[in-house]
Amino acid sequence: MSLAVRPCRDGDYASITAIYRLAVLHGTATFDVEPPSLEDVAARFASLRSQDYPCLVAEVDGAVVAYAYAGPHRPRPAYGATVEVSIYVDAQHRGRGIGTRLLAALIDETVARGFRQALAVIGDSSNAASIRLHAANGFAHVGTFANVGWKFGRWLDTVLMQRALGEGSSTPRSGA
Numbered sequence: 001m002s003l004a005v006r007p008c009r010d011g012d013y014a015s016i017t018a019i020y021r022l023a024v025l026h027g028t029a030t031f032d033v034e035p036p037s038l039e040d041v042a043a044r045f046a047s048l049r050s051q052d053y054p055c056l057v058a059e060v061d062g063a064v065v066a067y068a069y070a071g072p073h074r075p076r077p078a079y080g081a082t083v084e085v086s087i088y089v090d091a092q093h094r095g096r097g098i099g100t101r102l103l104a105a106l107i108d109e110t111v112a113r114g115f116r117q118a119l120a121v122i123g124d125s126s127n128a129a130s131i132r133l134h135a136a137n138g139f140a141h142v143g144t145f146a147n148v149g150w151k152f153g154r155w156l157d158t159v160l161m162q163r164a165l166g167e168g169s170s171t172p173r174s175g176a
Contacts, residue, residue, distance in 0.1 A: 001060055003098060005105045008045060008055035008067065015064035016057070017041045019090050028124035028156055029088070031149040045069070053083065054109035058102045065093040068106040073119055081116040081173035083165075087133070094129065103137045111166040114173045118163050123149065125157035138163040
């Protein structure tokens with residue numbers, strides 16, 4: 001398996017849309033219930049990239065099989081040093097270390113951009129693989145919102161995880 005992690009490009013949006021579509025339709029990692037269109041995904045990623053948030057993909061043998069990005073936690077200026085991270089791996093490629101490598105690269109990119117805290121909001125408290133992935137990359141469990149999402153005929157929790165980035169809370173973000 002030839003694995004490469006690289007910045008997202010416009011040509012990756014169709015693969016990202018397909019990966020996310022399956023997550024929406026068959027999984028509880030996201031609380032979306034309708035998959036977004038290719039145009040919606042393209043607009044979302046173009047906006048993130050234009051604001052200098054990192055967006056990465058993982059390729060296996062030249063095909064995009066996973067993606068990860070960091071985005072704003074909240075729009076208020078005081079949250080400017082905090083990002084919320086998301087990662088999705090195609091179901092056929094899980095369990096091969098792709099998510100670990102991709103999330104580590106995303107963390108490196110957020111540090112390089114001067115962010116100080118990263119948050120993960122993990123859909124479904126029974127999503128053990130995602131919780132383990134984040135914990136292996138330095139995230140700590142900081143809370144659970146119980147029964148806040150309704151999908152597939154049942155209530156779902158969200159698990160909140162956090163890790164410091166770079167100098168963490170010892171200094172403000174550069175330019176803040």
